[in-house]
Amino acid sequence: MGRAEERRARQRGGRRAAPKGRRSSGAAGRGGIRRLFTWKKILGTFFGLCLLGMGAFIVLYMVIDIPEGNADAELQGNVYKYSDGSIMARRGYNREIVDLAKVPKDVQRTFVAAENKSFYKDSGVDLKGTARGLLNTVSGKGAQGGSTITQQYVKNYYLTQEQTVTRKLKELVISLKLDREKSKDYILAGYINTSYYGRGAYGIQAAAQAYYRVDAEDLTVEQGAYLAALLQAPNQYDWAIASDTGKKLAQERWNYVLDNMVEEKWLDGADRRGMKFPVPKEPKAVPGMEGQTGYLVEAANAALKQQLVAQGVAEDTKQADAMLDLGGYTITLNIDKKKQKALEEAVKEKLTSRLDPDKREVDADVQAGAASVDPKTGAVLAMYGGVDYVKHYRNNATRDDYQAASTFKPVILAAAVDQDAETQDGVPITANTIYDGTSERPVMDGGKEVGFAPPNEDDVNYDDITVQEAMNKSVNSVFAQMGIDVGMTEVVETAGELGMETEGMPPVPAQTLGSMGASPLEMAGVYATLANHGKKVTPAIVKSVEHKDRAVEFPDPIGEQVISREAADTVTSVLTGVVDDGTARVSVKDNPLRDGQDVAGKTGTSDNNKSAWFTGFTPGLVTSVGLFGEDDKSGTQVPMYRAAGVDYRVNGGGPPAEIWAAYTFGVMGEVTEFDLDTKQGNAVKKPSSSPSVSQSPSGTPSDEPTSEAPTTEAPPETSAPPSSAPPSSQPPTSEPPVDPTISTSPTFELPGGPEDPGGDEEQQ
Template sequence: MLGTFFGLCLLAVGAFVALYVLVDVPAANATAKKQSNVYKYSDGTLLARAGEVNREIVDLDVVPEDVRKAFVAAENKTFYQDQGVDLKGSARGLFNTVSGKGKQGGSTITQQYVKNYYLTQDPTISRKVKELVIALKVDRRMDKDDILAGYMNTAYYGRGASGIQAAAQAYYGVDAKDLDLSQGAYLASLLQAPSQYDWAIASATGKKLVTERWGYTLDNMVEKGWLDDSERAGMTFTVPREPRAAPGMEGQAGYLVEAADEELERQGVSEEAREAGGWTITLNIDKQRQKELEKAVDRQLESQLDREGNKIDATVQAGATSVDPTNGEVVALYGGVSATRHWISNATRRDYQPASTFKPLVLASALENRSKTQSGSLIGLDTVYDGTSRRPVVGSDIPFKPQNEDGRSYGDISVQTAMDRSVNSVFAQMVVDVTPSTVKRTALDLGMPDKGFPAVPSITLGTMNASTWDMAGVFATLDNHGKKVNPHIIKSAEHRDRVAKPVDGTGGQAISRSTADTVTRSLTGVVDNGSGHEADSAAYDAAGKTGTSENNKAAWFAGYTPELTTVVALYGESAEAGGGQVTLTGTANSGRANGGGFPARIWADYTRGALNGGSAATFDLEDVEHGESGITQAPVTPPARTGEPERTQPPGTEPPARSPSRSPTRERPSAKPAPSRTTEPAPSASTTPPAEPTDPAEPTAPVDPADPPDERPGRGGDGPLGQ
């Protein structure tokens, strides 16, 4: 019998040696290395988490030392002395498994780490034997602190949280680095039974048990000399907060995350690398400005739409991008009603035309290249053009004669007035004078996307495709005195293994300061006196341009102050399956939804909020180029048209003078808390009721006291191809 006993012992030892030799440490299991990507606002507060597993791996030195010791005290007091296994606990676990008595207990931290990281949770004999062998090998190969870090990062804490960082957020709303000892002791105690010990759903018994285990953990720390008796005596249990849903992709979060992911892709972080998780991505999005943009869209547009009962209102999509012109940071973005309801981001989509928001680029190209009219006059703000509607351009091999809005003719008007009223015929001739290829080159230098749009006269009406993101970059470059601005949404993107290269928010001089400042001077007139008057306010100094594409399928307002550049657009998108572009006419029962309406009102409402009620900053403009006055060519007499207004001035004379820019003596708020929303409510459709339009589908002209009552120009002067 003694021989048999020793024989069996030798056989067991031999079998174990064989297992030790044959069982290798495997690669990590698929789940153990998965992490979520964490997206944060610019101030570091959480925006969203994305990924299959709610886990963010952190280094051990990030976790406070007393919290680390709490985990050791709770799970494995001898962790720093043992060989990685607890033979008694393992034997007990094997017996319980064989006898059907349920879950194993008594595993060391090393064994639990092996189970979580290398194996599975299956309670089988083979898995438990492998766990024992691999734990011995891991303990010999790895530093104890690395094992502890692996354990804390792979353990499941309940509430969908894997790892100490996600658990700290789920139970206490803080990062792991900010846990105190009482909170850490609870999380360490929780691991024994996450569902039973979650305070929010625990029974009275569960609460009693976890409280006792919390005390047991702290007592063990006193026993090990890691905690003073007096400090232990004064500690109280910290109740976790109520469960909250992890920030998801609803609302604007999904659009912001999508824009960040697309930028990471451009910076060389592949989709595969992103999906592996572990990225902490801090955006340039200003939390307060983001809220102001969302509220502005709600107040000025959504509150006036009947999406359920009105077929036209159901087609309206809004998008916006707001950029800091000094550094290119995208500080706010509006992608649509919700990323879970409308999958395409209206802020970054490029399937609609920017319309007359392109006209300032035509002027910029004329100024930058010192272009001249057909009669040899240098083009500037005072240069006079013929504003007759459907006037054929001169000097082009491609015939072109666009119609002004409402078919209105203006006679001989200055470039400044043509910009104020967005007169198509003037800019049609200007693009020919500059040459379309030269204009296109300037547009690309300013940041227009190169999608192969043809260099033909019609580009003056913005017939290419662009997004609010693209146009925000273009107008921010004008705002930045011609120095190139590259919109970017990521402030930093970090992973344990790498850091993504940040975008350079500014570049070289795209156009001269003189050119950019002259265009800005012109665009202040659009806000003061022209089609963008809905954006005008004493609360800020502003420049901008309206735009309405062919058949009213898109309406734009691109504007800026010295501190902020924002582009807002409305798109008509069919609500039927397959989508498709449709007209915006009739939106909120307001007739033609041009750029000077809803987009300009959204822009104004947002800008006041984003600037904390207002700003005393004014444009610092230098070297404004006025060009040479004079008629570009012999006036063209248009064919007789029913209802077409007569010219307001004889040929060859300048119309009544308008200030092309804001008066330097105009009062400005002396401090940012300048007019509040209560003293100056955001403009709305009801505050400026239109008069009877000449065409029921077209907007009404604003009253200009300089014009005779029967010869007032149409609103903005935009024609069917771009306001």
């Protein structure tokens, strides 16, 4: 090639280079993207994916057949055992299949109105709902509503409750096939006969009997609407055990069902307006659940379902319900058969045998609940839920709707000692610290009144009094001030650490009088933590669970140190004074079966005598006994004055303490002693020298503070009503009496000893 030709070639290359550089800088690049993502290509890709999805679905449709009924849907029960392995109870399915023709047409439609208004028109699936469910499953958001009746029936009868993409795809295909091959009546019959309605009832016939004591063919539209509403949340909407919120939601769901029926022209609007909510009847226990057995089985079921959710085996309580009711579990409880029998006999001997509703109407309103726990292991060894599971469905041992009253006072002292709290005048709070026990004395915080001045029981004045004696006599004014001294936030935190449910418990002074609700099982756990030297004890009803398809492991009931040993042991030491010198003296201290056994405990009597408590313990056994006033017909809380033949007030030092003593001393075996790491309280032998003077909250030194154990005795448990002997305002003397048989208490008599009104009165 000549030079001219080379030059022309370079020129041609240069002319090409410039345009190439310009294309790479912008316009040409965009043009390339446009050529890569054209509308034709996007639409083509979309339709291609749709065709691919349709092809895959067609393959699935051809491959997946309607299976036989799921093996899990076959009848299968659960077995419940005592701690020694002996059989306590067996529970199986409560189901009776009925033809759809026997179910009134209007009642059939309540289920359609509740779950799937388009049931009679759709193809068996809700594509939007299924797509939403698939997305939620993939994203980990859990189960969501939106399935048709056909899909729910397929899930109940042909598949499992697991939430996976594979299961949902199978559900979709089988639902489409089932809708093509079977009639709507066949599908609806299967749905209402396999669904779970709560109360152990499977199918509409069992549900009709469980809730209204009628056969399915005799159900009204109103009753049918309630049963249909139940399917959304059987336990939450069960009127017998529902909370106020649950009852409200159940009624809203019931209204929703009937309104949908009107909308679909299945119910006349005028008839709808005249309908009233059909309150279901109280539950009737299935055979074999009589006496205490039903309470124990249901408590074990509740614990197992809670653990299934906590362990991640079930996504929520509804799924846990379904898994448990499918059966196949062998559940061994911690219940000791001998102790269980002894607790039942103690309640019968000291309470139920004395109740005579024909003679005293109030006796029909007395309910008892108790729980007994081993503080070393956390095992619930015995439980008393009520007179009979068949007659009284609600478990009194686990109910938490009655005030804890003065059984809360030890929690305040525990917080004080654990936090090294001081009085308003900077004096450390100990068993010997002196407070002003004047009734209705304004509680002070930093020199200012906090607007709280609780009365003592029967408005008794104690003037200067030690913390030990204030616990013995359950002096409200002292512990109200102590709560402020410690800090109510710290008191509530300590309560939670010890095992109380503190959600929704505001840190206000009124809580010092035990105005919060609590259950005997809950309080047994709190006192078990004290007995276990401050290491957390969570009462455990279940010992072990076996199932062929899954393992269920329960956490150790014994937890970490939540308060110091010194704090726990100090409270225990102080609580021995309640037994030996205070409100439980008559029932416990002088019991001939005690035989020198070390005992600590606390009584409690709530406002207007609606509840009465004794929670006490030995080194190896903690038991909480509660008596509750519950109207025999309405279920509302009522007073128990003069119940069981007492002269006036049913105090914690009366029947509850008597039940506790009869049970505990009957099963305790060898006499044991507390091993306490403390130098405070009634259980500690006091030195002869006097301590330095401490200040009362008012800033006035006590005249003669002493480290001697209080010698004043509580008034007898069964004395006359306060009105028969007006209380004296003369404070108890701190000097020992010359004659040890003479009490230095005020010269008046009280039923059960001075106790607090529990928290309502001072809030009025």
